[in-house]
Amino acid sequence: MGGIEFLKGHGTQNDFVLLPDPSGRLDLTAARVAALCDRQRGLGADGVLRVVRSGAAGLESAGEWFMDYRNADGSIAEMCGNGVRVFARYLVEAGLAEAGEFTVGTRAGDRPVVVHPDRTVTVHMGPAAITGTSVTVVAGRPFSGVAVDVGNPHLVSVLDDDVADLDLAHQPDFDHDFFPAGVNLEFVNLLGDGALRMRVHERGVGETRACGTGTVAAVAAALHLAGTDTGSSTVDIPGGRVTVTVARGASTLTGPAEIVARGELDEAWWAAAGV
Numbered sequence: 001m002g003g004i005e006f007l008k009g010h011g012t013q014n015d016f017v018l019l020p021d022p023s024g025r026l027d028l029t030a031a032r033v034a035a036l037c038d039r040q041r042g043l044g045a046d047g048v049l050r051v052v053r054s055g056a057a058g059l060e061s062a063g064e065w066f067m068d069y070r071n072a073d074g075s076i077a078e079m080c081g082n083g084v085r086v087f088a089r090y091l092v093e094a095g096l097a098e099a100g101e102f103t104v105g106t107r108a109g110d111r112p113v114v115v116h117p118d119r120t121v122t123v124h125m126g127p128a129a130i131t132g133t134s135v136t137v138v139a140g141r142p143f144s145g146v147a148v149d150v151g152n153p154h155l156v157s158v159l160d161d162d163v164a165d166l167d168l169a170h171q172p173d174f175d176h177d178f179f180p181a182g183v184n185l186e187f188v189n190l191l192g193d194g195a196l197r198m199r200v201h202e203r204g205v206g207e208t209r210a211c212g213t214g215t216v217a218a219v220a221a222a223l224h225l226a227g228t229d230t231g232s233s234t235v236d237i238p239g240g241r242v243t244v245t246v247a248r249g250a251s252t253l254t255g256p257a258e259i260v261a262r263g264e265l266d267e268a269w270w271a272a273a274g275v
Ligand SMILES: N[C@@H](CCC[C@H](N)C(=O)O)C(=O)O
Pocket: 014, 047, 071, 076, 077, 078, 079, 080, 081, 082, 083, 152, 153, 184, 202, 203, 204, 205, 208, 210, 211, 212, 213, 214
């Protein structure tokens, strides 16, 4: 038997290992995901995207393919906005989908995507729902924020100080009663004309260079604080720039998606990583 096929890709430097597994046969344990994502003992990534045919492994969608997303610590999350762009790019490059519009299944529901000729991908991200307010504490400093559900949970804090000065090397504290399943924490500067700058500390990962659902949450929160629920913004993150539109009950995310490498995992390494 040959090794297990993998690809490496990223969307605005939020990077992923892709595992093509159409019939859902891989035994993708949390230990294997954590080993794959480890930047010293594995390939290194913020998460894993298992490419499963809908209906296999109990993962249902109206689309043909399902994005089985895992965080770098092995935990399962509902949705990944940068991941779904990379997933769509892979499907087109592999000849498994036609460029243009098609649907990708996720645990947060089906997500229509449009793969553009210029290497960007637009994702219809569904509603960005404001769910309340809460507080996060970074290095002893409290920041109030707007809670937003984009299929996964976010808390967005708008800062007067430059977000570049925050120390996000450690897990910020948050209200575990408000977010019993954990939360992604976004820190935002308003740049004027609707443009935002953002850093993020992701649930199950740590600080990443971009978070697609986080950028949608950030724009929805900024609009909410400005007294509206409709608008569009660019969001600059350390890994690049995306464009977000938010409307009542709907949102879109547009940004780049790249496949950078492909290869085979060593079978013996895979077997040992599972325990
Ligand atoms: N990087 C992602 C979000 C991945 C999931 C998140 N860490 C969670 O646990 O909810 C994105 O681009 O949206």
